[in-house]
């Protein structure tokens with residue numbers, strides 16, 4: 172084989188993968204996004220940050236039971252706390268968090284789970300977590316938000332199935348809703 176041909180084949184052997192790999196990644200992205208419907212957790216709605224306290228569902232911060240083993244947590248992030256900052260669900264629960272901020276950008280992160288989302292004022296963030304083992308799951312703000320950022324934390328108490336008597340515990344005086352029996 173002539174030397175020129177060898178160099179050409181050698182270059183081609185490198186050029187082809189450099190085209191094929193990005194094309195393969197693009198295809199994988201399109202299939203997971205539109206075929207398998209895997210998306211980043213993100214904004215699901217808007218809310219006026221000045222009227223968070225009177226806007227459903229944030230007018231009732233806390234745990235709402237949606238159905239057997241399914242809960243929704245309405246949560247407000249603020250300087251420098253979460254409301255509620257402690258919540259209780261039974262072991263085996265699927266918990267969907269709806270979170271907004273009333274002031275600046277915060278974060279919501281539950282270590283040891285895949286729960287990690289930014290919380291922006293004016294936007295409603297939604298993320299779902301599964302708690303299959305009883306125990307305490309601390310959560311914290313992981314977007315720097317000022318002086319007491321490091322103190323902005325709370326915990327989820329996942330109770331063993333039998334000791335499930337205090338679902339919906341609250342940190343403040345707000346009334347709580349527990350539409351038990353609803354299956355939606």
Ligand code: CUA
Pocket residue numbers: 249251276277278312313314315316317320321323
């Ligand atoms: Cu809120 Cu850092």
